Amino acid sequence: MTQPLTLRSQAETLAAPLPPLLAEAEHLATTVLLGDHGRRRAGTGDTFWQYRPAQMHDEARSIDWRRSARSDANFVQDKEWQIAQSVILWVDQAASMAFTSDDRFPSKAQRARTLGLACAILLIRGGERVGLTGLRLPPRRGAAQLMQMAQLLSQDDTADYGAPEAQGMLPHSRALFISDFLGDITAVEDALLRAADRGVGGALLQILDPQEEAFPFDGRTIFESMSGGLRHETRKAGDLKSRYLDRLAARKDRLQYLARTTGWQFQTHHTSDSATQALLWLYGAMEHHQ
CATH class of the missing domain: 3.40.50 (Rossmann fold)
Structure with missing residues (x-):
């Protein structure tokens, strides 16, 4: 039966070439402060993007009544497009x-x-x-x-x-x-x-x-x-x-x-x-x- 120490040694040997490249790439990525990854395109998703005036095709349940109460028009929330490409x-x-x-x-x-x-x-x-x-x-x-x-x-x-x-x-x-x-x-x-x-x-x-x-x-x-x-x-x-x-x-x-x-x-x-x-x-x- 292979001892745990031997398995660990073999795993470290196999992984040895990988961490330097991955670590360097991770470090470089963290230097880029990009904030949240939003596409600013209306579509399916959970992240709020903008309010827009309600249109004829919008269902009543999609209207944001709290926002609409502050004006004479009805508004709906657009969500950011979050389909992974x-x-x-x-x-x-x-x-x-x-x-x-x-x-x-x-x-x-x-x-x-x-x-x-x-x-x-x-x-x-x-x-x-x-x-x-x-x-x-x-x-x-x-x-x-x-x-x-x-x-x-x-x-x-x-x-x-x-x-x-x-x-x-x-x-x-x-x-x-x-x-x-x-x-x-x-x-x-x-x-x-x-x-x-x-x-x-x-x-x-x-x-x-x-x-x-x-x-x-x-x-x-x-x-x-x-x-x-x-x-x-x-x-x-x-x-x-x-x-x-x-x-x-x-x-x-x-x-x-x-x-x-x-x-x-x-x-x-x-x-x-x-x-x-x-x-x-x-x-x-x-x-x-x-």
Whole structure:
């Protein structure tokens, strides 16, 4: 028979990779003071939103007689719309996301995973169902869902660059894609077009290291992908700067265009910047599409 101490040791070993990501995401979520999660849309629910004049179709039992007694008209209470919606999350876990140019900054992967999970925490606390794309984790609520999400987001992909998945996006739901978006742009285009066909709104958050914006290289330089699969050596790295920056600007413009034409929102975030501000933007973007 397995002793309780052994079981506890095994459980702690299995759970060891999970608490840091979940704890960091929880800490980030608590720094965002959002108040109650209300949609300010009339519908079913228990939370009072506003009084409005009674109309012909309103039943007599829906009239607020106490409020109506203070005026010559009858009033009814509108309740906030509280039907939980589904939000599907894709966080790029490919090798390119492991990059960081400075120990003072988190890797792109660490920032992306923390922001994605923190946003999921806020949404679930607000009554939403959150899951992962690719049918890996269907949208649900609760602490167990967050634990599973943390476990799946802690895994790494060996591919050089990630590609968003359109599978699992329910019609008229919302979606959030977090990546450096430096890989094949056609994969992003396909995912957004599929999402638009299903009436899915959402947001793209591009995460970049400051060095990827500045390109501070000169002279003999060896460029190598994080997986080691791609390698380029040059003796005049400075000559590549203008072309690189032009291509990066073109990629951002393309992502902005794709977001605009499909009704999504787009933002670029740098790992040297405040994670709190990025989370505020993410949450606002999700609220915008409800």
